[in-house]
Amino acid sequence: MATFKAILGSTLNNKPKADGTYTVYIRVTQSRVPQYFSISYSVKEKDWNHSPRMGDDGVLKHVRKSHPNHAKINQLISDTIEEMRDKINALPVKTPMRVKEAIKNEADDKSFMAFYAERLEVFKANPNDFRRWKRYNSVYNNLRKFLKGKDLRFDELTHEFVDKYRNHRLKLGRNGNTDFKKMSPILNEAIRRGYYDGPNLLMEEARRVKRRKKRKEALTLAELERLKNLELPEGSLIWHVRNFFILNFYFHGMRAGDSFMLKHRQIQEGRIFYEMEKTEKLASFKIPRDAYYFLNHYLHPDVSPDQFVFPFLSNDTDYSDATFLVKQLESKTALVNKYLRKIAELAEIDKHITTHVARHTFASFARDRIGDISKIQAFLKHSSIRETEIYLSDLTDKSLDESTDEIFG
Known part of the structure; x- marks a missing residue:
């Protein structure tokens, strides 16, 4: 569960601005990883309460009454924390990276196909990765043909999907193993980035079914x-x-x-x-x-x-x-x-x-x-x-x- 705390930039050893004020941050800690997000206000050290009390209105009083906008800033801090909490609670997978994306409005419910397409763009942009792009793009196109224009979400990567896709490839004279081997690293990267927290059934399937051996031709x-x-x-x-x-x-x-x-x-x-x-x-x-x-x-x-x-x-x-x-x-x-x-x-x-x-x-x-x-x-x-x-x-x-x-x- 994520925790939230409003802190002043002086706590982070930040230098004060020209007017002597410090930026106000919301510290969000998820899985023991703290991240800091600034709000649109800064206050002086003398106007900041490091151990705020709860007011009758249910709002923590971080900014002292000595500041002319104390009520407005305290309310903004409270509202910002609640907004952050709602965004994080809505995440299907809560990792520090996903938390950061959600708070910065960068997160979306990427599907497996969307994430796969993004990885292809990364490969394509790197001249040293053109071979990898070629191999992974071929499998991506196979998958698109199988889906017939439909999307594929991460939670749809089930045993049922694996069976259907393998049967589809078998009808085309392929066993699907090469495709599963290429999809698996894409899914692993999605897991690493926090987009999915389920098992990698694609890897399990590729390991389970041994590829039918083909005799390699060689000349005498x-x-x-x-x-x-x-x-x-x-x-x-x-x-x-x-x-x-x-x-x-x-x-x-x-x-x-x-x-x-x-x-x-x-x-x-x-x-x-x-x-x-x-x-x-x-x-x-x-x-x-x-x-x-x-x-x-x-x-x-x-x-x-x-x-x-x-x-x-x-x-x-x-x-x-x-x-x-x-x-x-x-x-x-x-x-x-x-x-x-x-x-x-x-x-x-x-x-x-x-x-x-x-x-x-x-x-x-x-x-x-x-x-x-x-x-x-x-x-x-x-x-x-x-x-x-x-x-x-x-x-x-x-x-x-x-x-x-x-x-x-």
């Missing part, structure tokens, strides 16, 4: 060699796409978005230095000797350090707008994947090859060559050994295949 070394040896017209788009894929393999499975944005200044003394766009982690690695057969096509002594290594993004285009950059990266990824399908046909590889298959192929190759999962974790820049274990478990285990051959011949 023989298939990779077939890609390398394909005779393609030098300088053509399909030639650049093949080189791009092979170099992503040599670049420790670098993600396509990072490769698209790789600039010549990030290649120094036989190493590549870059910030991973997805995780914002810094990465640096030695360029393998075999990579230069393909990389040398793009390294020229007269090239500008700020030019892109690969010819997919234009050096004359401004990519500072995060939304525009996301769309461009998506477009270029789709284009590269389209040509990778053609390349797979030419190399007679019966697999669905995408840009990410280069990463899977590197992980599979590293596991079979070195077997040290901690080193593979470092190569892939995973957050934990467990993440790497799960990642590798979805790749075909070559050692088990070889053991099968030994058993059955």
Whole structure:
């Protein structure tokens, strides 16, 4: 329960104004957190009663009769406290932050959808958060389609909602887990800010239902060699796409978005230095000797350090707008994947090859060559050994295949 007390600025060690008066504050304490809100009057220390008595009219006499407006200010203090009390009592969740918003008339009954939209705007405004904005915006749009124009309040995030939304996604061929995983941090932030005090059922649901495993596609070394040896017209788009894929393999499975944005200044003394766009982690690695057969096509002594290594993004285009950059990266990824399908046909590889298959192929190759999962974790820049274990478990285990051959011949 919130408590209220009128105090003079001198109590807070404030400096007096030019006329010797101090601002009058209402101290509101909620959950042991005090907050101070000024009113439109200030009085001198000699006119202030730090231990006021209750008058016959039910109003505490903070301001002494020596002040010409004592009755008016005392009544204002009393009315202000009652108004604050009413606002706080009306709050469904009473936290210091919500109390502050209510008193300053900033509070509203934000719905989950409204709060979600606000978080998206925060992500979108930060150039470093454009990937996060893209992922969370996709889920937000899924949710809007499900709601069909209706709002979604915090108190509607029930087991019934979770079941209905999952069934909706299942009908579309999705299990909903990815959506719940993205909605959950939004709800956690709302809980942290005091907009909701219920359980995070979205997180519970995401943890309860394990995501159905999908086998990660990876190329064998023989298939990779077939890609390398394909005779393609030098300088053509399909030639650049093949080189791009092979170099992503040599670049420790670098993600396509990072490769698209790789600039010549990030290649120094036989190493590549870059910030991973997805995780914002810094990465640096030695360029393998075999990579230069393909990389040398793009390294020229007269090239500008700020030019892109690969010819997919234009050096004359401004990519500072995060939304525009996301769309461009998506477009270029789709284009590269389209040509990778053609390349797979030419190399007679019966697999669905995408840009990410280069990463899977590197992980599979590293596991079979070195077997040290901690080193593979470092190569892939995973957050934990467990993440790497799960990642590798979805790749075909070559050692088990070889053991099968030994058993059955």
